[in-house]
Amino acid sequence: MLNMNNISRIYRSDTIQTHALRDFNxxxxxxEFVAVTGPSGSGKSxxxxxxxxxxxxxxGSYELDGVNIxxxxxxxxxxxxxxxxxxxxxxxxxxxxxxxxxxxxxxxRYRSFNAAERKRRISNALExxxxxSRSNYLPSQLSGGQQxxxxxxxxxxxxxxxxxxxxxxxxLDSLMARQVMELLHTLNEAGSTIIMVxxxxxxxxxxxxxxxxxxxxxxxxxVYAPVNNNAPIEVKA
Amino acid sequence: MEMFNYYFKLSIRNLIRNRxxxxxxxxxxxxxxxxxxxxxxxxxxxxxxxxxxxxKNIFNVSLNIWPNDTPDAELIEIMRYDDxxxxxKNNIATHTMVHYQSQVYTRDIDSTxxxxxxxxxxxxxPGFFPLTDAPFAFGGxxxxxxxxxxxxxxxxxxxxxxxxxxxxxxxxIDGKPFEIVGVLKPWELKPLFYHAEDGQKFTTTDxxxxxxxxxxxxxxxxxxxxxxxxxxxxVSDNRGKNVFFIQTFVQLDNQxxxxxxxxxxxxxSQHRQQQGEYLRANDNRLLDVNQWLKHKEVVDExxxxxxxxxxxxxxxxxxxxxxxxxARYHSARFETGLRRAVGARMKDVFYQGLVxxxxxxxxxxxxxxxxxxxxxQISITLFPALEHTSDIDAxxxxxxxxxxxxxxxxxxxxPLIRSCRTPLSTTLK
Numbered sequence: 001m002l003n004m005n006n007i008s009r010i011y012r013s014d015t016i017q018t019h020a021l022r023d024f025n026x027x028x029x030x031x032e033f034v035a036v037t038g039p040s041g042s043g044k045s046x047x048x049x050x051x052x053x054x055x056x057x058x059x060g061s062y063e064l065d066g067v068n069i070x071x072x073x074x075x076x077x078x079x080x081x082x083x084x085x086x087x088x089x090x091x092x093x094x095x096x097x098x099x100x101x102x103x104x105x106x107x108x109r110y111r112s113f114n115a116a117e118r119k120r121r122i123s124n125a126l127e128x129x130x131x132x133s134r135s136n137y138l139p140s141q142l143s144g145g146q147q148x149x150x151x152x153x154x155x156x157x158x159x160x161x162x163x164x165x166x167x168x169x170x171x172l173d174s175l176m177a178r179q180v181m182e183l184l185h186t187l188n189e190a191g192s193t194i195i196m197v198x199x200x201x202x203x204x205x206x207x208x209x210x211x212x213x214x215x216x217x218x219x220x221x222x223v224y225a226p227v228n229n230n231a232p233i234e235v236k237a
Numbered sequence: 238m239e240m241f242n243y244y245f246k247l248s249i250r251n252l253i254r255n256r257x258x259x260x261x262x263x264x265x266x267x268x269x270x271x272x273x274x275x276x277x278x279x280x281x282x283x284x285x286x287x288x289x290x291x292x293k294n295i296f297n298v299s300l301n302i303w304p305n306d307t308p309d310a311e312l313i314e315i316m317r318y319d320d321x322x323x324x325x326k327n328n329i330a331t332h333t334m335v336h337y338q339s340q341v342y343t344r345d346i347d348s349t350x351x352x353x354x355x356x357x358x359x360x361x362x363p364g365f366f367p368l369t370d371a372p373f374a375f376g377g378x379x380x381x382x383x384x385x386x387x388x389x390x391x392x393x394x395x396x397x398x399x400x401x402x403x404x405x406x407x408x409x410i411d412g413k414p415f416e417i418v419g420v421l422k423p424w425e426l427k428p429l430f431y432h433a434e435d436g437q438k439f440t441t442t443d444x445x446x447x448x449x450x451x452x453x454x455x456x457x458x459x460x461x462x463x464x465x466x467x468x469x470x471x472v473s474d475n476r477g478k479n480v481f482f483i484q485t486f487v488q489l490d491n492q493x494x495x496x497x498x499x500x501x502x503x504x505x506s507q508h509r510q511q512q513g514e515y516l517r518a519n520d521n522r523l524l525d526v527n528q529w530l531k532h533k534e535v536v537d538e539x540x541x542x543x544x545x546x547x548x549x550x551x552x553x554x555x556x557x558x559x560x561x562x563x564a565r566y567h568s569a570r571f572e573t574g575l576r577r578a579v580g581a582r583m584k585d586v587f588y589q590g591l592v593x594x595x596x597x598x599x600x601x602x603x604x605x606x607x608x609x610x611x612x613x614q615i616s617i618t619l620f621p622a623l624e625h626t627s628d629i630d631a632x633x634x635x636x637x638x639x640x641x642x643x644x645x646x647x648x649x650x651x652p653l654i655r656s657c658r659t660p661l662s663t664t665l666k
Contacts, residue, residue, distance in 0.1 A: 082580020
């Protein structure tokens, strides 16, 4: 599904070069749920931006669902973002004066779906996140957890190959965070591939596969047993 | 079309959500376009071709007839009575007319109302009507050189007779009766090419058209720029004297006619020179209507300077509107970034911006036309000579809408480019 080999991302200013990612290697198979952890400034978000085609990379190769990303133009990258990737942001990134329906409709507008198909997908997505009855609400009329579920519904409506979540529970209290995590686990069990950046070690341990990033490189790669068993069963360097 | 509708709805939403901002931005552009439009309206009317379908066939005749040798003197467009009559006698031109302008007071001779109306008179020859294509509503021209007959314009006909067929009625001018043999339809020439001087170039057409011999016999005052090298005691006394006050126009429909006419006036000039009258170098000219209007500097150079100033003002307005939009796009970069993140291509963002610019442009165009009309009225107040001439007609409305749309798009272009080039990863943080 996702195959990164020796990816480097360097940010340059007049005097300083910062290696946000260096020789970054990661393969994620379809149906996996991967947690990416690491301290602030370690390169987690840069990885997610590169993986989500929101940022470019300087060296290495990257294939997403069999498509080599290198050299693609804006049209192709935009199409891949639209069709293959679903984004879930920490701060939800909902447009405040759009209804839930219109927020979820936004990515679908850039595909050639007719109105009936868009409506069907939006209804299904809202159904999946338990907000089917609130399609005409504004985001401000919902709690933080509900808003994040709307963001997840927006990501799901396009039926993407992979979900990229950037600290999706970072702005939520523990109860709402648990509800959102349960939803993500349910989606993963239903077959969705998910990569989630998180600061929360408990959340990471509850996810099948952990990747720790420090200084732009993967330093620890752990695969855990079933969700509620915290004992590591395999460790790769 | 579906995406256009979607973007149109988004644009309406943006305009409502940021209405104060857009009112400011649209007003800024509309003021610039409005001032520009008003200026174009004035220049357009000044520089328009008054008789486009035959302007290349109508020529002003200028003779080097000044009796003294003043080589640096400007071209003289007025001539003596004798010269004008001589030109009338040739059979080269399709139509020939000579004229001078006068002014009289007149009333309906049969009316009990003794109020007299001031009227501008064109003392001319029957050739005036076919040469200028003056449109007759009733009747036609006089046939006799000294007939006490006149043709009146629509405005005077409305003022005195309340309109209608006034042929056969009589006007009293200076106590004498003059029979009306023709009434013109409403008629305008912009500019009034046959009298493009004396501050008359943007006035309306005349009230009364009378035989030049009749006008001179009745001492109707010469109300145009004139020159003389000898004393003349009255208008009728101008005949046979070096008094220059008549202008001549001819209609020459082909090159042969033009060559023949040029040869004719050169021969005439030489003949006069041999008689010791015309001492200046040969410089007889035939200027067609547009050459003539250019020679008379109908488009005021101050207006051209003002046009440049309004163009720069429009550029400043575009720059200001663009600066405002840059600030708005900066504040809206989250939404743009989000749209890009979920699959909008750069061209989609541009398309959305284009639709918004069209909507802004339409609002701007409506306001600009209103501002343009107001500025034009102010200009007419400041320059009364422009009254009855300059207006924002259908082609100018189309031009105004076009300029508003283009300026709106130009204003949005740079902010849109900036918006699209902002890294996605930073806008969504």
